[in-house]
Amino acid sequence: MTTWKNLKKRMIDYQKYFKDKKITVMGLGILGRGLGYTKFLAECGANLIVTDLKPATALRSSLKELRKHKNIKYILGKHRLEDFRNRDMIIKSAGVPIDSIYIKEAGRHKIPTEMDVSLFVKLAPGVVLVGVTGTRGKSMTTALIYEILSKNLKNKKVYLGGNVRGVATLPFLKKARKGDVLVCELDSWQLQGFGDAKISPHISVFTSFMPDHMNYYKNDLKKYFNDKANIFKYQKRGDILIVRPHVEKIIQNSIKNLPAGRQGKLIVADVKNIADYKFVVPGEHQRENLACAVAVARQFKIPETRIRRAVKNFKGLEGRLQFVKTIKGVKIYNDNNATTPEATMAGIRALVEEKKDGKIVLIGGGADKNLDLKLYVDVVNTFCKAVVFIPGTGTTKLLKNYKIKIPNETGKNLKDIVQKAFKYAQNGDILLFSPAFASFGMFNNEYERNDLFMKIIKKLT
Numbered sequence: 406m407t408t409w410k411n412l413k414k415r416m417i418d419y420q421k422y423f424k425d426k427k428i429t430v431m432g433l434g435i436l437g438r439g440l441g442y443t444k445f446l447a448e449c450g451a452n453l454i455v456t457d458l459k460p461a462t463a464l465r466s467s468l469k470e471l472r473k474h475k476n477i478k479y480i481l482g483k484h485r486l487e488d489f490r491n492r493d494m495i496i497k498s499a500g501v502p503i504d505s506i507y508i509k510e511a512g513r514h515k516i517p518t519e520m521d522v523s524l525f526v527k528l529a530p531g532v533v534l535v536g537v538t539g540t541r542g543k544s545m546t547t548a549l550i551y552e553i554l555s556k557n558l559k560n561k562k563v564y565l566g567g568n569v570r571g572v573a574t575l576p577f578l579k580k581a582r583k584g585d586v587l588v589c590e591l592d593s594w595q596l597q598g599f600g601d602a603k604i605s606p607h608i609s610v611f612t613s614f615m616p617d618h619m620n621y622y623k624n625d626l627k628k629y630f631n632d633k634a635n636i637f638k639y640q641k642r643g644d645i646l647i648v649r650p651h652v653e654k655i656i657q658n659s660i661k662n663l664p665a666g667r668q669g670k671l672i673v674a675d676v677k678n679i680a681d682y683k684f685v686v687p688g689e690h691q692r693e694n695l696a697c698a699v700a701v702a703r704q705f706k707i708p709e710t711r712i713r714r715a716v717k718n719f720k721g722l723e724g725r726l727q728f729v730k731t732i733k734g735v736k737i738y739n740d741n742n743a744t745t746p747e748a749t750m751a752g753i754r755a756l757v758e759e760k761k762d763g764k765i766v767l768i769g770g771g772a773d774k775n776l777d778l779k780l781y782v783d784v785v786n787t788f789c790k791a792v793v794f795i796p797g798t799g800t801t802k803l804l805k806n807y808k809i810k811i812p813n814e815t816g817k818n819l820k821d822i823v824q825k826a827f828k829y830a831q832n833g834d835i836l837l838f839s840p841a842f843a844s845f846g847m848f849n850n851e852y853e854r855n856d857l858f859m860k861i862i863k864k865l866t
Contacts, residue, residue: 417528419578422447423604431507432498433457433467436672436850439498440467441573442521444498448459454488456480480861486510490768490812494519498552499568499594500621503628520598522567522589525574527602531583535701536567536605538591538636539612541748542649542694543568545686547590553715554586557707568592570852593618593632600635608645609669611635613690614652617746619775620843621822632701634659637669645668647700649693652830653685666767674700683717686726688755724855726752732865734768734832739862740839741855745774746781749841766830768822770794770815771842771854775800781841782807789837793822799842819854823861 426450433439445566446453453476457464460482471477480488483748486701489511493519497508499501508518526534537547547567550763555563564581565572567589577587589606599605614630622629637646637660640722646669648656653673660668674696676689684695695716702712724741727802731737738756743749749769756765786809794800794815806816812829816822838858848854 416531416581416583419528420449422449422528425450425452426493427452427491428494428496429454429456429492429772430496431456431484431501432499433464435458435464435467435501436522436852438573440470440570442496442575443477444474445573445576445579447455449477451476454492454601456484456488458483462818470474470569479825490514492516492858496520496524499592501623502662502851504708506720510668518601520866521600522574522591522595523598523602524589524852525566525577526604528578529581529587530551532581533586533588534607534656535588535610536591537589537610537612537634538593538596538633539610539649540615540617540745541751542612542690543592544742545584545589545691545722545725546610546694547588548699548714549695550701551588552719553698553702553707553712554588554705556715557702557711558586558705562586570847583607591636595627596635600632600638603639605637605639605644606634608647608683608701609640609653610647610701611636611656612649612694615745616776617745617774620773624775629653637769638663638667640667640669642666644666645672645704646673647674647697649697651676680811682713683866685719686721689758690725690750690751691726698806723859726755729859729862735827735830735836736836737862738838739850739855739858740837741858743776743839743841744843744851746776746841749782749839750781752837752839753784756837757788764789764790765835765837766826767792768795768826768836768838770800770803771797772845773797773799774843778803778807782809786810790834791826792824793829795819795822795842795847797846797863819857820861823858823865849861
């Protein structure tokens with residue numbers, strides 16, 4: 406038996422741990438995660454300072470939820486160095502700059518900086534942690550693992566956390582018990598917290614690695630990988646690391662440099678092992694994600710027939726190559742969460758493989774992430790019949806530096822963009838919403854972009 410199946414550590418008394426602690430929360434936000442753990446900390450009796458660069462007007466919905474808590478002081482529209490001194494702890498949100506002067510100030514005063522998921526793990530050592538990362542594929546793989554485990558593990562609860570919309574992980578401390586399972590999607594920012602805490606999940610999955618967030622990492626791919634690699638760097642003997650085939654070599658090279666005793670068992674997920682599985686989501690890359698999820702389920706000794714049943718009943722994820730509906734013979738797919746050129750290319754190829762007839766009308770574009778666009782342009786020119794762009798810094802850079810050989814134009818807003826796209830689509834074609842860029846500029850975040858697209862499409866007949 407592996408060590409994660411023999412958890413002996415007790416859960417820590419979280420209420421006692423947080424009560425009267427002086428905590429600065431850096432980044433409240435409007436997505437729900439910051440709100441979730443801030444409310445939880447307030448309920449535990451912590452002495453809170455909440456600071457966010459956004460003004461109160463932009464945070465109105467989150468502030469409304471917290472108004473009954475009198476143990477919160479707000480510093481909004483700015484950060485102050487003084488709020489990172491004389492505190493017991495700083496909890497930072499994902500995406501706080503690597504070189505933040507405020508986090509450095511806390512470090513100078515020997516104040517620990519924590520993050521939502523990694524802090525949960527430290528306070529809940531009796532919970533089995535399944536963590537999933539990767540440039541692409543982590544959301545689908547996480548959802549599949551949760552779907553299979555939650556329907557098949559008896560006498561233990563399975564929680565879904567990490568980089569999940571509107572879900573904070575710390576509040577699970579109120580419900581989680583020894584032996585329960587937390588399935589977490591972990592982006593590179595959240596894994597910074599794991600690196601700081603020198604911990605890794607009991608079962609880790611690394612789906613893919615390619616350039617992303619180069620605007621954040623200042624074109625330093627090594628820094629990006631080092632954050633991602635925290636998902637396996639601190640594993641112990643008996644822990645499990647599952648990877649898709651194309652990242653095996655890079656992972657192997659990294660594992661070789663780890664100290665003795667810090668290497669989990671490596672499993673390469675092979676689609677040959679799931680060849681006859683029925684799976685609704687198109688694309689070979691998605692079947693590789695499925696292979697990873699099935700490999701995790703097998704670690705829990707779930708019977709193969711039950712794994713197959715859960716996979717067969719899985720309906721896919723919103724915003725991940727999701728079939729929405731057909732309008733006048735045009736199939737509409739929502740791939741909103743494709744925020745890199747590689748993700749959009751994978752979606753295009755998957756649809757081309759599945760549907761030999763008909764052409765793809767692409768909606769893409771947005772904010773620049775300092776990523777190479779050459780191959781993306783080649784794929785769009787080869788497999789799409791037209792493209793309508795979302796305005797943004799990335800779109801501007803693309804049109805300035807590359808030649809789009811197919812009909813193309815840029816819309817004013819998303820409703821206008823959808824209308825323009827339908828001018829190019831005919832019966833039997835595909836309309837693919839797959840941005841390949843970040844959402845910032847026209848939208849507050851990718852979720853706002855997703856919701857608006859779905860709202861527009863649902864009104865069309």
